[in-house]
Amino acid sequence: MxxxxxxxxxxxxEGVDLNxxxxxxxxxxYIYSENTIKDNFNRLSSALSDLDHRIAFAVKSNSNLSVLKTLNDIGADFDIVSGGELFRVLKAGGSANQCTFAGVGKTREEIEYSLEQGIYSFNVESEAELRFINEIAKEQNTIAPVAVRVNPNVDAKTHKYISTGKSENKFGIDFEFIEDLYLKASSELNNVKLRGLQMHIGSQLTQIKPFLEAVEKVSPLVKKLKANHEIEFFSIGGGIGIIYEDALASGKKEWWDNQDPENKPLTVEEYAKKLVPILSTLDIKILLEPGRFMVGxxxxxxxxxxxxxxxxxxxxxxxxxxxxxxxxxxxxxxxxxxxxxxxxxxxxxxxxxxxxxxxxxxxxxxxxxxxxxxxxxxxxxxxxxxxxxxxxxxxxxxxxxxxxxxxxxxxxxxxxxxxxxxxxxxxxx
Ligand SMILES: Cc1ncc(COP(=O)(O)O)c(C=O)c1O
Structure with a gap:
């Protein structure tokens, strides 16, 4: 809607003539509807109300300061991918401890800046990056909060340029290496604190199946990690798709009511109905990182x-x-x-x-x-x-x-x- x-x-x-x-x-x-953004956030949040969750808006999808402020004012957190995005969040009135920092190529300057500001978590995409963050945290005489991004090797069935959860994609660390890496990090890397686990399989997903497959695959891993480390969150990433082809009509509830139930595009209510029962057994805070769904x-x-x-x-x-x-x-x-x-x-x-x-x-x-x-x-x-x-x-x-x-x-x-x-x-x- x-x-x-x-x-x-x-x-x-809304009430303004675009002519x-x-x-x-x-x-x-470019024109944005503030109330559509708020409705999208509130709809997703209420669909997940049975779950201990936080919605971290993927800033990369729209980083306009007023969009960020609108979301900050209604209680969103932020998923960022650069020092520049952190700077924007701060300018919009947010704080670093509302931010998870994703991305495969974080630089020294970005890591230092994020540590100084008090980032909530670095979502780490390689062992080399994890060691580098540990080194910088040591230099700053601090402890860096981190989560590792697991690549679950699940086909998101989306365009190849926006698929991120297959082994051939550059993102995350292979599923089978994660447990060892957490053990290594907790015994060898004294300047990182393992705070969570993260994944993101791709963007513009309009069916539940890939989400379900990924959550079902990674949930047992979360349980194992939780048993051995003090992790407090599991981020299931973003990726919820929107309607492009029938965009105008999809503003109305009747359009959704008239869709063929077999091929109906994914709604956040359906997303929550299928995922919450599995996620709630984990007894851990669930983060989401939607971008496109919130502002598209x-x-x-x-x-x-x-x-x-x-x-x-x-x-x-x-x-x-x-x-x-x-x-x-x-x-x-x-x-x-x-x-x-x-x-x-x-x-x-x-x-x-x-x-x-x-x-x-x-x-x-x-x-x-x-x-x-x-x-x-x-x-x-x-x-x-x-x-x-x-x-x-x-x-x-x-x-x-x-x-x-x-x-x-x-x-x-x-x-x-x-x-x-x-x-x-x-x-x-
Ligand atoms: C790590 C991560 N989280 C969240 C998102 C947001 O995805 P979407 O806009 O499809 O919700 C992306 C998009 O590329 C991403 O890479």
């Missing part, structure tokens, strides 16, 4: 049709945004539903929606049957709140779009559009 829908033929985010925002602030423009359907990217081009093989609508603002379609053929800001139920046309960037991969949609678009029309790319702006680049020296947060009938610019001066900031002749 989310808060984007037509009202009298105009696309609204108004597009004409006031120009395009491209809470954001949209608005862009304007600059030109139409009728080619021999294809029709193109060239828009003022591209892969520099939203790279998912180019990177992993990610689908975003595209709707006009002014509803148009008339004629349709099969088009490629392409950007201005000098790359053939710079497209938002190919051979898509869309309401007939005219030059000057505004369109919305839905479900763009996760892995959208955070992956933006200045390629072709194009400025970052502005970001706006909507709450009810009010809105706020939460990141200004970049200027040409911003583009050369830090450069010297």
């Amino acid at each position: 989310h808060d984007f829908d037509y009202q009298n033929g105009n696309l609204f985010c 108004q925002l597009a004409s006031t602030y120009g395009t491209p423009l 359907n809470a954001g949209t990217l608005i862009t304007k049709v600059l030109y139409k081009k009728i080619g021999a093989a294809k029709n193109f609508a060239i828009v003022d945004s591209g892969m520099g603002d939203l790279i998912r379609p180019a990177l992993y053929e990610g689908h975003h539903e595209i709707v006009p800001l002014i509803k148009n139920t008339g004629e349709t046309q099969v088009v490629d929606i392409v950007g201005p960037i000098c790359e053939s991969g710079d497209f938002f949609a190919q051979n898509r049957d869309l309401p007939l678009l005219q030059e000057g029309d505004h369109i919305a790319l839905l479900s763009a709140g996760a892995y959208g702006f955070v992956m933006a680049s200045n390629y072709n020296s194009r400025a970052f779009p502005a970001e706006i947060m909507v709450n009810g009938t009010t809105h706020k610019v939460v990141r200004k559009r970049q200027s040409y001066d911003d583009l050369i900031m830090g450069e010297e002749l």
Whole structure:
């Protein structure tokens, strides 16, 4: 469910007309719905209410300070992957002891900074990293809290670029090495404290099966580790998928009620129903690291049709945004539903929606049957709140779009559009 829908033929985010925002602030423009973010958090949290749990928002999915503040204010923790993300959490009013620090390549500077700030846990991805953290903690005369990321070798059945829990992926430590590593760490590494165990099998999972398989496989390991070490948490990672293809309709409960029960996309209620009975037997705090689920359907990217081009093989609508603002379609053929800001139920046309960037991969949609678009029309790319702006680049020296947060009938610019001066900031002749 989310808060984007037509009202009298105009696309609204909560109580705000997106046509108004597009004409006031120009395009491209990211818009976020604060109440959708809060609802997503509250829905997940209440589905898990029988479990001792914490929700650590995966900051990588959307690190805008106002998004982080919104989540911090309603009780979220944070899963970070860099010193920069820790800095953002602190700026948004959070603290390091709400943060787990994941990622395969933590640097000395990042480890030192996190220790100084009082990180809750480093989620360690190799033995070499574990030893390095121990060494730095020793230099600082402190104890580093750590959890090891176990790679359960489970097929997440998602796009290969967002699958992380198979042995051939670079993430985590193989399941069969974990017990030995915990023994080694507790006997040899005096400056780390084993605080938990973590896993994350992949992103955009829309069925329960891979989650279930991973939790069933790793739970006995958690029990064994808990018997021999003072671990206090098991993080089951993120990965809950969202609806991309039918994004607008999925804002309404009726859409979910009408899905074929056999192939219904995963809901958080179903996720909790299947996982809580197993997880509650572990008698340990459960962490979750959702990113996409929390913010994906809470954001949209608005862009304007600059030109139409009728080619021999294809029709193109060239828009003022591209892969520099939203790279998912180019990177992993990610689908975003595209709707006009002014509803148009008339004629349709099969088009490629392409950007201005000098790359053939710079497209938002190919051979898509869309309401007939005219030059000057505004369109919305839905479900763009996760892995959208955070992956933006200045390629072709194009400025970052502005970001706006909507709450009810009010809105706020939460990141200004970049200027040409911003583009050369830090450069010297
Ligand atoms: C360790 C870890 N946790 C959580 C996430 C968030 O995943 P998602 O946005 O699919 O929930 C990721 C995403 O890559 C991740 O690598």
